[in-house]
Amino acid sequence: MRMSETIAPDVITADVITTDVLVIGAGPVGIFAVFELGLLDMRCHLVDILDRPGGQCAELYPEKPIYDIPGYPVVGAQELVEKLMEQARPFSPVFHYSQMVETVARLPEGGFAVTTDLGTLFHAKVVVIAAGGGSFQPKRPPVPGIEAYEGTSVFYAVRRMEAFRDQDVLIVGGGDSALDWTLNLQPIARRVTLMHRRDEFRAAPHSVEQMRHLVAEGRLDLVLGQVTGLSGADGHLSGVHVKLNDGSARTIQATRMLPFFGLTMKLGPIADWGLNLHENLIPVDTEKFETSEPGIFAVGDINTYPGKLKLILSGFHEVALMAQAAKRIVAPGQRIVFQYTTSSTSLQKKLGVS
Amino acid sequence: MPKITFISAAGAEQTVEAEIGSTVMENAIRNMVPGIEAECGGACACATCHVYVDEAWYAKVGAPEPMEEDMLDFAYDVRPTSRLSCQIKVTAALDGLVVRTPERQA
Ligand SMILES: Cc1cc2nc3c(=O)[nH]c(=O)nc-3n(C[C@H](O)[C@H](O)[C@H](O)COP(=O)(O)OP(=O)(O)OC[C@H]3O[C@@H](n4cnc5c(N)ncnc54)[C@H](O)[C@@H]3O)c2cc1C
Ligand code: FES
Numbered sequence: 365m366r367m368s369e370t371i372a373p374d375v376i377t378a379d380v381i382t383t384d385v386l387v388i389g390a391g392p393v394g395i396f397a398v399f400e401l402g403l404l405d406m407r408c409h410l411v412d413i414l415d416r417p418g419g420q421c422a423e424l425y426p427e428k429p430i431y432d433i434p435g436y437p438v439v440g441a442q443e444l445v446e447k448l449m450e451q452a453r454p455f456s457p458v459f460h461y462s463q464m465v466e467t468v469a470r471l472p473e474g475g476f477a478v479t480t481d482l483g484t485l486f487h488a489k490v491v492v493i494a495a496g497g498g499s500f501q502p503k504r505p506p507v508p509g510i511e512a513y514e515g516t517s518v519f520y521a522v523r524r525m526e527a528f529r530d531q532d533v534l535i536v537g538g539g540d541s542a543l544d545w546t547l548n549l550q551p552i553a554r555r556v557t558l559m560h561r562r563d564e565f566r567a568a569p570h571s572v573e574q575m576r577h578l579v580a581e582g583r584l585d586l587v588l589g590q591v592t593g594l595s596g597a598d599g600h601l602s603g604v605h606v607k608l609n610d611g612s613a614r615t616i617q618a619t620r621m622l623p624f625f626g627l628t629m630k631l632g633p634i635a636d637w638g639l640n641l642h643e644n645l646i647p648v649d650t651e652k653f654e655t656s657e658p659g660i661f662a663v664g665d666i667n668t669y670p671g672k673l674k675l676i677l678s679g680f681h682e683v684a685l686m687a688q689a690a691k692r693i694v695a696p697g698q699r700i701v702f703q704y705t706t707s708s709t710s711l712q713k714k715l716g717v718s
Numbered sequence: 719m720p721k722i723t724f725i726s727a728a729g730a731e732q733t734v735e736a737e738i739g740s741t742v743m744e745n746a747i748r749n750m751v752p753g754i755e756a757e758c759g760g761a762c763a764c765a766t767c768h769v770y771v772d773e774a775w776y777a778k779v780g781a782p783e784p785m786e787e788d789m790l791d792f793a794y795d796v797r798p799t800s801r802l803s804c805q806i807k808v809t810a811a812l813d814g815l816v817v818r819t820p821e822r823q824a
Contacts, residue, residue, distance in 0.1 A: 625792045626792045
């Protein structure tokens with residue numbers, strides 16, 4: 365939806381969540397935005413496609429130490445996320461997980477309508493894009509020609525189990541997603557084959573146990589190997605060519621394939637919001653971190669400006685300045701008094717410490 | 719300084735000097751060796767620095783730790799001598815190491 369368009373009236377009749385600020389992305393920078401906006405009395409709702417806060421820190425390197433957060437000689441990435449959540453808590457942010465923001469459109473009366481792929485609708489005075497490297501999306505395995513089967517026979521998530529009923533399903537992977545869907549689809553599919561490159565699984569031990577039990581009973585096939593190619597016509601899969609661990613080749617009969625090869629970051633729907641983009645990043649000014657659309661800000665890894673560094677501490681700085689500019693939109697005409705958290709009784713009241 | 723030779727899937731060879739204590743991936747990136755992407759910068763979180771260690775060197779380089787083995791699940795065309803090059807530390811004993819880059823990274 366282009367920025368100039370206004371949304372159709374029938375969309376407005378859905379339940380609307382009204383908020384001062386809608387933050388897209390709950391990575392470290394999005395969470396800290398809640399804090400800086402909160403100090404200036406703005407309330408936030410956040411949307412993230414992941415099922416928990418923390419963005420890259422939580423998804424890509426939770427166990428790793430970070431050494432360049434000011435004041436922490438060393439802090440674990442997950443630990444930093446927990447501290448940021450604790451710091452944001454006084455401002456009661458509302459998180460909407462496991463959904464992706466799809467559209468952002470200007471409302472005729474001012475502000476923005478934001479919708480997600482789960483149908484959640486927000487009206488916000490200000491939109492803050494803290495989308496990092498983009499939305500986390502399932503990785504496409506580098507199997508030649510796989511694109512042709514996507515959406516018809518190859519799926520990276522199960523939206524409707526019915527689509528797998530009475531099908532020959534091949535599930536590839538060894539983590540929780542692979543094992544969970546193996547166990548869930550086994551009763552309704554014609555046949556389920558689980559393929560993994562080794563006989564060890566990262567998934568929860570009890571799912572692995574259940575899987576092995578089904579294999580022992582002959583109700584599930586387990587194959588150790590890797591996908592090398594696909595065959596079928598018009599996007600309809602009929603067979604998956606695999607290399608078995610003993611070096612031999614085989615074709616597994618399959619009409620549906622579910623590969624689980626982890627997540628990667630893709631820009632996603634942000635490209636359709638009518639914003640200026642530069643190499644998949646959103647150019648902003650360095651005073652307010654506002655995009656080409658007034659009222660929409662971009663902070664953290666997703667933005668670009670001369671000298672930009674993709675560091676957490678840069679994102680923290682950006683949200684502090686952005687919050688000042690957002691305040692002028694949310695409460696026009698209200699005077700903004702610069703205050704320190706150390707000494708301001710009014711800030712301390714907001715933080716619940718005095 | 720120890721030397722490392724990278725051989726591409728097409729057979730192109732490139733030999734680089736590697737500082738002791740650095741990772742094989744870092745040397746590939748520093749010398750712009752094609753075929754190594756290293757999206758996550760060495761955090762064992764992306765599997766785009768996948769290499770095949772030359773058979774003759776595999777025993778010296780050693781097998782992957784469990785965390786790396788888990789991440790190898792996300793790589794493409796994994797073989798018995800597959801390693802993630804960001805998890806191989808250069809030592810004096812690895813002078814002359816030969817690794818091959820796969821046809822594609824995941
Ligand atoms: C291995 C590794 C090590 C690193 N080490 C350091 C370090 O030592 N020091 C340092 O400062 N930085 C480090 N970084 C970089 C740091 O993690 C990033 O700068 C930081 O995560 C950026 O935060 P962010 O909040 O802007 O974005 P992200 O952390 O990328 O979070 C963005 C979130 O937005 C969500 N999102 C995007 N689009 C949508 C949408 N349309 N709808 C819903 N949700 C959406 C994504 O799913 C994601 O969860 C490291 C990064 C990696 C990968
Ligand atoms: S660089 Fe990402 S796993 Fe090695």
